[in-house]
Amino acid sequence: MTSGGITLQNLPKELPVDFLKEITKNFSNELLLGTGAFGSVYKGILNDGGVVAVKRLAENSPVPRDKIFANEVQNIMALEHDNIVKLVAYCREANNRLVQSNGRHIIAEITETLLCYEYLPKGSLDQNLFGTSASSIDWNERFKIIKGICEAIHFLHTLSSPVLHLGLKPQNILLDGNMTPKIADFGFSRIFGQEQTRMNTRSVVGSVGYMAPEYLYNGEISARSDIYSLGLIIMEISTKEKNSPSTDQKHARNYVDGVKKIWTPEKIMSEYPDIEDHCTDQVEECINIGLQCVEIDQHKRPTIQKIVNMINKLPMN
Known part of the structure; x- marks a missing residue:
């Protein structure tokens, strides 16, 4: 999936890592909005100029199994109130990656977990x-x-x-x-x-x-x-x-x-x-x-x- 035809209005609820990398310029420091207890937040810019906030959780965060995670996230996405930030999409994707362990390089499965929120311009x-x-x-x-x-x-x-x-x-x-x-x-x-x-x-x-x-x-x-x-x-x-x-x-x-x-x-x-x-x-x-x-x-x-x-x-x- 590329950001070509995606707008804020038709943003899918579940997104692939590659799409989120694209709209954050591969999680570039220039788009970093902040870092907290659960990971870092980046500004994600869509092709139509729409903006989202992308929270990238620490790799292999202790989130529950995929189905439970998806259910909990969708429950949160259903919450609507004028004074809470809207969760608009999420990503949970496992990829094999070459990593170093005890001085050797091994193939390990690394799970990326990301949450997409509405972007609020005034900051914290x-x-x-x-x-x-x-x-x-x-x-x-x-x-x-x-x-x-x-x-x-x-x-x-x-x-x-x-x-x-x-x-x-x-x-x-x-x-x-x-x-x-x-x-x-x-x-x-x-x-x-x-x-x-x-x-x-x-x-x-x-x-x-x-x-x-x-x-x-x-x-x-x-x-x-x-x-x-x-x-x-x-x-x-x-x-x-x-x-x-x-x-x-x-x-x-x-x-x-x-x-x-x-x-x-x-x-x-x-x-x-x-x-x-x-x-x-x-x-x-x-x-x-x-x-x-x-x-x-x-x-x-x-x-x-x-x-x-x-x-x-x-x-x-």
Whole structure:
């Protein structure tokens, strides 16, 4: 298959490796969008100018057997929500390759696994919050982003077969041209299995600062892990301050303690001097929600339903 007659509108759900190599210029560094816990993401450009994001998972990733993998991926592809990134196609293909092993060259079967997503031009929330364009995001936009992220987690957690993210962080939240947030990388707990997802996420230093302590240290997996990560993200958006764990302290307690101590109503007014009174209430309540989400005792954290209810009760324009 070549990219000649393929457009975004008629993109097949299952794609061969050669097609994905063609649209990414053989996974060229010039088209590399980012690298994370599960692999690298490339910009794929179709002949009609359409663009997709191609995630190339690490070779021989511990994904399930072909039929189970295809079923799980197709289940994820069926999920549609304004605040989650759409998975549009996938590839799972085994090829024989000459590799070196113990000083000898042998023929080994190497399986390539790739996932194709909608492309979002604004990039990650992390880039937009803490990159060069961060200062241009006003409170109304920030509040919209918080609401959208919460709606996405609510959607995933309340499915008939709930989907846990287990790797939620600003780098995995993308923004479209209207600054609408969309959660990415949300199905790996289904594809890899929850424990393997945890190990992959934990292996990346930039991820662990968003992991709940019971998940990071004890391997306890539940929806409350996502709530902890969500709380940190809500605080980052509200305070404009980045949670930056060090390699020797992989949790976020110093950041949380700082927010709790410093972000008084006076601090909010000094950081947001031009917003209206009802917006000041929104900032204060969002910080309060964030702090509730990062309780060490996981049973004290609010459910996503309660979080959405609290946000929806806030005074609006």
